[in-house]
Amino acid sequence: MFALTSSALATACRRSLSTAAPALASLYNPTEEHELLRQTVRAFADSEVRPQALEHNREEKFNLELFRRLGSELGLLGITVPEEYGGSGMDAVGAVIAHEELSAADPAFTLSYLAHSMLFVNNLAVNGSHEQKLKYLPKACSGEFVCGMGMSEPAVGTDVLNLTTTARANDDGSWTLNGAKMWITNGTVSKDRELGDAFLVYARTAEGPKGISLFLVDKGMPGFEPGAKIEDKLGMRASSTSGLVFEDVVVPADALVGEVNGATLCMMRNLEIERLTLAAMSLGIARRSIEVMNNYSTERMAYGKPLREHGQMKAHLANSYAEYMAGRAYTYEVASRLELDSYGNQLDTDGVKLFAADMAKDVADRAIQVLGGYGYVGEYEVERLYRDARLISIGGGTNEAHQNNMSKVMARIQQFE
Amino acid sequence: MAANGAFGRVLVGVKRVIDYAVKVRVKPDKSGVETVNVKHSLNPFCEIAVEEAVRMKEAGLATEVVAVCVGPKKAQENIRSALAMGADRGIHIETDEEVAPLNVARILAEVAKAEEPSMFILGKQAIDDDSNQTGQLLGGFLGWPQGTMASKIEPVSDTAVHVTREIDGGLETLELSLPAVVTADLRLNKPRFAALPNIMKAKRKKIDAKTPADFGVDMASSLQTLEVNEPPVREAGIMVGSVDELVEKLKGDGLI
Ligand SMILES: Cc1cc2nc3c(=O)[nH]c(=O)nc-3n(C[C@H](O)[C@H](O)[C@H](O)COP(=O)(O)OP(=O)(O)OC[C@H]3O[C@@H](n4cnc5c(N)ncnc54)[C@H](O)[C@@H]3O)c2cc1C
Numbered sequence: 036m037f038a039l040t041s042s043a044l045a046t047a048c049r050r051s052l053s054t055a056a057p058a059l060a061s062l063y064n065p066t067e068e069h070e071l072l073r074q075t076v077r078a079f080a081d082s083e084v085r086p087q088a089l090e091h092n093r094e095e096k097f098n099l100e101l102f103r104r105l106g107s108e109l110g111l112l113g114i115t116v117p118e119e120y121g122g123s124g125m126d127a128v129g130a131v132i133a134h135e136e137l138s139a140a141d142p143a144f145t146l147s148y149l150a151h152s153m154l155f156v157n158n159l160a161v162n163g164s165h166e167q168k169l170k171y172l173p174k175a176c177s178g179e180f181v182c183g184m185g186m187s188e189p190a191v192g193t194d195v196l197n198l199t200t201t202a203r204a205n206d207d208g209s210w211t212l213n214g215a216k217m218w219i220t221n222g223t224v225s226k227d228r229e230l231g232d233a234f235l236v237y238a239r240t241a242e243g244p245k246g247i248s249l250f251l252v253d254k255g256m257p258g259f260e261p262g263a264k265i266e267d268k269l270g271m272r273a274s275s276t277s278g279l280v281f282e283d284v285v286v287p288a289d290a291l292v293g294e295v296n297g298a299t300l301c302m303m304r305n306l307e308i309e310r311l312t313l314a315a316m317s318l319g320i321a322r323r324s325i326e327v328m329n330n331y332s333t334e335r336m337a338y339g340k341p342l343r344e345h346g347q348m349k350a351h352l353a354n355s356y357a358e359y360m361a362g363r364a365y366t367y368e369v370a371s372r373l374e375l376d377s378y379g380n381q382l383d384t385d386g387v388k389l390f391a392a393d394m395a396k397d398v399a400d401r402a403i404q405v406l407g408g409y410g411y412v413g414e415y416e417v418e419r420l421y422r423d424a425r426l427i428s429i430g431g432g433t434n435e436a437h438q439n440n441m442s443k444v445m446a447r448i449q450q451f452e
Numbered sequence: 453m454a455a456n457g458a459f460g461r462v463l464v465g466v467k468r469v470i471d472y473a474v475k476v477r478v479k480p481d482k483s484g485v486e487t488v489n490v491k492h493s494l495n496p497f498c499e500i501a502v503e504e505a506v507r508m509k510e511a512g513l514a515t516e517v518v519a520v521c522v523g524p525k526k527a528q529e530n531i532r533s534a535l536a537m538g539a540d541r542g543i544h545i546e547t548d549e550e551v552a553p554l555n556v557a558r559i560l561a562e563v564a565k566a567e568e569p570s571m572f573i574l575g576k577q578a579i580d581d582d583s584n585q586t587g588q589l590l591g592g593f594l595g596w597p598q599g600t601m602a603s604k605i606e607p608v609s610d611t612a613v614h615v616t617r618e619i620d621g622g623l624e625t626l627e628l629s630l631p632a633v634v635t636a637d638l639r640l641n642k643p644r645f646a647a648l649p650n651i652m653k654a655k656r657k658k659i660d661a662k663t664p665a666d667f668g669v670d671m672a673s674s675l676q677t678l679e680v681n682e683p684p685v686r687e688a689g690i691m692v693g694s695v696d697e698l699v700e701k702l703k704g705d706g707l708i
């Protein structure tokens with residue numbers, strides 16, 4: 036009797052991981068296009084992305100060639116961009132699917148994808164002018180350009196509205212940038228610190244939290260140099276992180292994105308999709324960790340029976356699955372109502388990341404526990420996933436920043452739906 | 453050499469099957485295998501057939517690629533996969549009956565008569581029943597030449613192709629006059645990943661909805677499934693220390 040129930044449960048479990056039950060399938064794959072997107076990205080992730088992950092993690096090397104294929108072969112780099120600019124015209128759910136599926140294979144590679152496709156490409160698609168989009172987006176969508184976004188600085192992160200990089204208006208309408216950025220994903224794209232091709236850079240144009248503007252800065256502009264390449268990260272090692280240095284960098288008038296002193300809105304809009312897709316990356320990490328521990332616990336024997344038949348191992352498996360599904364439902368529910376050019380969804384875009392980041396970290400941690408000594412070494416994958424998972428409660432906003440933001444929004448609400 | 457567009461239309465057969473990665477289970481009543489809530493996909497050999505046809509179109513040899521599927525309502529997803537890979541339109545012959553090779557070949561033959569392609573490419577077999585019959589039956593019904601288990605298809609003129617087949621002991625190359633039926637083997641090509649822009653375009657491509665009755669075909673099978681069973685569980689092997697010991701064991705078990 037007992038054996039029968041548990042094996043029926045195992046069957047159900049395996050199925051939910053390969054195909055969601057029909058009712059929920061529409062939340063995760065609302066249309067046939069979403070379903071096909073998931074299939075194609077998963078197939079690519081399994082056959083092309085996962086096999087290179089361990090080696091690139093060990094060498095702390097960004098896989099530029101594979102990255103370009105996301106554009107040229109799959110059309111993923113401009114996932115949310117209208118077709119007229121070389122994109123694929125998908126919505127926030129599409130972006131979540133792509134990040135979730137890629138991250139299940141290699142979170143570090145996916146972080147580089149996110150910095151390019153969400154922080155630069157989607158940011159410009161939402162906030163830029165028609166001419167700016169025509170100039171940058173086709174190349175960024177095809178993979179010819181690798182791009183990033185610079186907000187954080189050596190001395191400001193959470194407190195980003197106090198940033199100190201400056202842009203001074205010149206008489207001819209051009210701007211002169213001075214200062215430094217830190218922690219910039221895709222800041223450099225090679226071991227010998229070759230700069231990424233183009234960046235969206237936030238800089239101060241007036242005093243106070245509203246005195247911030249957004250600029251397009253290209254590789255090769257005089258005075259624009261790479262800062263230190265940040266080595267020895269705990270995780271996300273196959274994603275390149277660097278400083279950027281601006282010394283009297285003159286950018287033309289048409290490099291200004293949006294209004295002068297109007298970048299706080301651009302920043303807030305873009306942070307919402309950034310946090311949502313970081314949550315999606317956490318889902319990928321959690322799903323893969325569950326797959327690994329689930330299969331291992333069937334095969335590995337202890338005291339004459341599979342690990343999965345030992346009570347404490349059951350807790351690791353079941354709790355992980357339930358938490359993963361809760362995070363997944365929350366993330367997709369928020370994605371399904373996020374308009375890409377909207378602002379005002381902060382409670383839930385912070386909320387999904389706050390929940391999913393720690394969920395993935397806990398699930399990866401349990402996966403290591405289930406695998407025992409094998410879990411502690413790179414070859415068994417969960418060791419890397421565990422280290423990569425750790426970033427998501429820091430990058431794109433720390434857990435504490437999310438708690439502060441959410442508590443502020445919640446103060447205005449008396450009753451919840 | 454074949455001139456531009458020389459092949460005209462190319463039809464491709466596509467079948468919905470249980471995904472290759474799913475561990476198949478027999479139903480408790482032994483009437484078949486579990487299919488409810490099980491992941492299905494486009495048969496991998498059909499994917500190769502679609503890829504080949506799309507490459508012919510990209511090379512300017514074919515003018516149109518049409519994906520033809522006999523299967524349940526949900527098979528529309530799989531036709532959509534073929535459209536996302538680059539097929540131009542689809543024909544869906546909807547049925548909930550078992551899709552046995554004989555009836556499918558009868559329907560495909562009628563489709564071919566209506567569409568008049570110069571080539572009909574199918575997978576060499578579907579990974580669910582592994583029949584490896586549909587292409588051969590189709591060639592028979594149409595009276596067209598057939599090149600089965602193709603590892604290479606090369607145009608030689610506007611009216612003929614060379615088809616290389618992997619056979620025991622080497623490769624065989626046949627010259628087929630068109631129209632012809634070709635079935636795809638594993639090494640014919642490596643199918644592409646459907647690119648997202650093409651997935652979005654696939655939504656706008658047309659799928660004609662038909663039924664077997666439209667082609668005068670009765671789906672009742674002449675074969676009856678009595679019982680389906682799991683394959684016997686393989687017993688664990690043993691390690692032997694030497695060739696002598698191996699020979700002794702085999703003799704002892706009466707195997708040699
Ligand atoms: C791998 C990686 C990639 C990154 N990529 C990018 C990128 O592409 N572009 C970019 O602009 N940035 C990027 N970042 C930077 C990232 O966004 C910041 O690290 C993050 O915002 C935190 O800022 P900080 O590191 O300066 O920490 P700090 O802001 O100094 O925070 C230190 C600690 O203090 C806490 N704290 C700060 N303020 C408060 C408060 N008011 N109340 C309570 N606690 C508080 C924080 O929560 C944290 O625990 C990246 C970072 C990493 C590690």
